[in-house]
Amino acid sequence: TSSYKIDLGDITLYRGWQVASEELRILILTHELGHVLMTRDNNQIGSGHTDTGDIMDGRTPQLILHPYQQLAMSILYSHNPGDSL
Numbered sequence: 001t002s003s004y005k006i007d008l009g010d011i012t013l014y015r016g017w018q019v020a021s022e023e024l025r026i027l028i029l030t031h032e033l034g035h036v037l038m039t040r041d042n043n044q045i046g047s048g049h050t051d052t053g054d055i056m057d058g059r060t061p062q063l064i065l066h067p068y069q070q071l072a073m074s075i076l077y078s079h080n081p082g083d084s085l
Contacts, residue, residue: 009036031061034069037076 011032017025034056035048049058054066065073 009033011036027055027061027063030055030063 011029013028013032017028020028048056050056050066051059052066053060053062054064054069055061056066056069
């Protein structure tokens with residue numbers, strides 16, 4: 001088994017975010033948090049984006065999780081912090 005640990009995550013929000021609707025701000029934060037939680041190299045252009053209409057869709061994200069994202073969240077949150085995944 002491999003063990004992944006998230007040591008640090010950063011989300012930068014720009015001025016235009018402040019005037020967005022509450023729904024859009026939630027969508028943006030959720031999408032960007034998805035990038036923070038990725039365990040692969042997030043420095044790649046387009047890293048973590050899908051084209052399946054889910055929250056990580058790089059073009060038109062929706063507030064839904066793809067089944068594989070649901071499974072990942074289930075696995076992640078069934079462990080205590082610091083436990084191996």
